[in-house]
Amino acid sequence: MQFHRKDLTNDQLIFTYRNLLLPRMIEEKMLVLLRQGKISKWFSGIGQEAISVGAALALQHDEWMMPLHRNLGVFTTRKMPLHKLFMQWQGNKEGYSKGRERSFHFGSKEHHICGMISHLGPQLAIADGVALAYKLKKENKVSLAFTGDGGTSEGDFHEALNVAAVWDLPVIFIIENNGYGLSTPVNEQYRCERLVDRAKGYGMDGVRIDGNNVLEVYDTINGIREYCIREQKPYLIECMTFRMRGHEEASGVKYVPSHLFEEWSKNDPIKNFQHFLLESSVLTQQQIEDNQAEFKAYIESELQLAFEAADIQPNTEEELSDVYAPYTSSTSTQPAASGRNLRFIDAIKEGLHQSMQKHENLVLMGQDIAEYGGAFKITEGFLQEFGKERVRNTPLCESAIVGSALGLSLEGYKSMMEMQFADFVSVGFNQIVNNLAKIHYRWGQNADVVIRMPTGGGVGAGPFHSQSNEAWFVHTPGLKVVYPSTPADAKGLLIAAINDPNPVMFFEHKALYRSVSGDVPAEYYEVEIGKARKVQEGDDISIITYGSGVHWAQEYAGQNAGISINILDLRTLLPLDYTAIKEAVSRTGKVLLLHEDTLTGGIGGELSAWITENCFEMLDAPVLRCASLDTPIPFNMELEKNFMAKSRLHEYIQKLLNY
Numbered sequence: 001m002q003f004h005r006k007d008l009t010n011d012q013l014i015f016t017y018r019n020l021l022l023p024r025m026i027e028e029k030m031l032v033l034l035r036q037g038k039i040s041k042w043f044s045g046i047g048q049e050a051i052s053v054g055a056a057l058a059l060q061h062d063e064w065m066m067p068l069h070r071n072l073g074v075f076t077t078r079k080m081p082l083h084k085l086f087m088q089w090q091g092n093k094e095g096y097s098k099g100r101e102r103s104f105h106f107g108s109k110e111h112h113i114c115g116m117i118s119h120l121g122p123q124l125a126i127a128d129g130v131a132l133a134y135k136l137k138k139e140n141k142v143s144l145a146f147t148g149d150g151g152t153s154e155g156d157f158h159e160a161l162n163v164a165a166v167w168d169l170p171v172i173f174i175i176e177n178n179g180y181g182l183s184t185p186v187n188e189q190y191r192c193e194r195l196v197d198r199a200k201g202y203g204m205d206g207v208r209i210d211g212n213n214v215l216e217v218y219d220t221i222n223g224i225r226e227y228c229i230r231e232q233k234p235y236l237i238e239c240m241t242f243r244m245r246g247h248e249e250a251s252g253v254k255y256v257p258s259h260l261f262e263e264w265s266k267n268d269p270i271k272n273f274q275h276f277l278l279e280s281s282v283l284t285q286q287q288i289e290d291n292q293a294e295f296k297a298y299i300e301s302e303l304q305l306a307f308e309a310a311d312i313q314p315n316t317e318e319e320l321s322d323v324y325a326p327y328t329s330s331t332s333t334q335p336a337a338s339g340r341n342l343r344f345i346d347a348i349k350e351g352l353h354q355s356m357q358k359h360e361n362l363v364l365m366g367q368d369i370a371e372y373g374g375a376f377k378i379t380e381g382f383l384q385e386f387g388k389e390r391v392r393n394t395p396l397c398e399s400a401i402v403g404s405a406l407g408l409s410l411e412g413y414k415s416m417m418e419m420q421f422a423d424f425v426s427v428g429f430n431q432i433v434n435n436l437a438k439i440h441y442r443w444g445q446n447a448d449v450v451i452r453m454p455t456g457g458g459v460g461a462g463p464f465h466s467q468s469n470e471a472w473f474v475h476t477p478g479l480k481v482v483y484p485s486t487p488a489d490a491k492g493l494l495i496a497a498i499n500d501p502n503p504v505m506f507f508e509h510k511a512l513y514r515s516v517s518g519d520v521p522a523e524y525y526e527v528e529i530g531k532a533r534k535v536q537e538g539d540d541i542s543i544i545t546y547g548s549g550v551h552w553a554q555e556y557a558g559q560n561a562g563i564s565i566n567i568l569d570l571r572t573l574l575p576l577d578y579t580a581i582k583e584a585v586s587r588t589g590k591v592l593l594l595h596e597d598t599l600t601g602g603i604g605g606e607l608s609a610w611i612t613e614n615c616f617e618m619l620d621a622p623v624l625r626c627a628s629l630d631t632p633i634p635f636n637m638e639l640e641k642n643f644m645a646k647s648r649l650h651e652y653i654q655k656l657l658n659y
Contacts, residue, residue: 052070120148170228345513422468
């Protein structure tokens with residue numbers, strides 16, 4: 001192993017050595033603690049320290065890094081307090097995630113480290129969003145994300161690199177090629193000779209380096225950082241290394257040929273660098289021993305602080321309150337009627353337009369939303385007014401764009417992503433339910449993201465353009481799910497969603513876009529998320545519904561004046577307005593839950609259970625659900641009408657009345 005110090009001083013070399021030595025000694029202690037049962041799990045980076053340390057030293061302290069399991073050197077080089085790291089690994093409340101996460105599944109905004117999730121690929125797209133923020137701010141910075149050789153097989157790898165290349169983002173992507181994805185060797189992961197060769201396919205440059213040579217890692221990344229800033233382009237680095245222990249300690253290493261350990265032990269990043277410093281008279285043997293003794297004492301003292309921390313006392317109220325980032329609106333609520341009539345689609349457009357004027361840090365992203373104006377023309381004209389930086393066409397990379405939205409949030413931006421159809425959200429599902437939704441609960445980072453979801457049937461678009469999939473997200477703590485039924489609510493709720501620092505899934509029924517009109521104030525205003533709307537009062541039965549169901553219920557009530565129908569529009573599906581639901585039950589004692597979504601697993605089941613558990617004494621009849629058929633939504637209009645809950649509404653109302 002050849003080390004080239006170039007213009008590095010002795011002090012800089014010693015500083016590098018100390019940063020390399022500390023994570024190794026911490027790891028050795030952690031393995032002892034694991035055997036003693038004082039921690040439950042450990043992912044070892046022994047043998048790979050040079051990559052983490054070299055990368056962290058090459059970046060500025062305020063440039064975001066997206067590490068994975070084997071990047072302890074990133075955390076220690078960024079000077080995170082060791083006792084707090086120990087508390088994190090012990091699952092203590094004083095760690096970085098209040099005991100809610102393990103090992104390296106946490107981040108710290110103070111140290112510009114974004115915590116990973118077990119689905120490794122999504123880290124890469126977050127780096128895209130951070131780099132986009134730097135680009136918009138015209139800051140000379142880069143973001144850096146790690147992946148393993150196994151992670152390059154994931155679609156998220158392709159999407160993140162593609163978006164970074166298309167948008168000319170200053171991102172450094174590092175592949176830590178250690179030969180194995182858990183137990184799967186690289187010859188079962190890919191067929192290209194070198195992973196870095198994939199860079200050419202994305203129109204970016206790449207290089208393969210010795211990942212065990214800390215000076216080569218540092219010098220390479222330092223130069224590439226300058227390139228990315230100067231050229232405003234991404235770069236791919238493949239670091240060749242080896243994992244000297246199992247994927248995690250419980251998995252062992254029996255699947256690895258023994259001769260590989262013998263060969264790679266000769267390339268130990270610390271022993272070799274230490275030898276170089278001795279040969280170069282930068283350090284003496286005594287100084288090396290002194291450094292080791294100093295770190296040993298430091299580790300023991302920091303560990304003692306961690307052991308002295310109090311045991312966790314679960315607090316249910318705190319657990320629930322930490323699911324969402326706190327938000328108190330300072331925007332006026334919906335003004336009185338103005339006599340100004342707008343279509344549903346125009347109200348959404350106005351709410352989005354006023355939000356773009358209000359928030360200079362709001363970025364819109366989606367397929368065809370710029371010059372074309374979006375599939376439904378909601379953003380038509382926005383490009384000319386707000387420019388290409390803030391109104392961004394995206395590749396067909398839903399997962400990467402959701403991840404980029406989260407990356408923007410790390411740097412204080414707001415973002416709105418338009419799913420061209422709500423059906424397409426499935427290809428971005430992981431980022432939404434595992435990254436956006438959980439990040440505040442995990443380590444206190446907000447995700448200031450709105451995802452607009454054109455949804456629903458009634459337009460003869462078939463199984464992949466007409467689904468009602470809101471229930472997928474109602475089951476996910478940390479998301480807010482909004483579903484307006486009127487133009488005034490659509491505008492006010494969209495403004496509220498954009499103002500809210502939490503991730504909001506904003507459902508817009510396509511069939512309502514141009515078929516429903518109503519009074520919409522011209523002012524910039526909010527409708528409070530989490531509050532239902534009393535549509536009309538009645539005494540015979542209560543219909544609790546949302547979206548198109550509101551209009552079905554109103555139409556039925558208008559055609560059947562002899563029935564006194566109480567209608568409640570939920571407007572928000574997560575969190576639910578249980579006070580309003582209870583009042584609707586109390587008013588009539590007979591409740592029909594109506595939604596366009598299919599019956600099984602729809603939100604009607606959850607509402608029915610809650611009402612039965614909390615309002616049983618108020619009921620004069622069983623709670624009934626009127627929902628669409630448990631089939632995919634068909635294309636043929638007659639089949640679609642038969643599919644829809646509306647076709648069975650009269651039957652269920654009569655059944656409830658006659659009970």
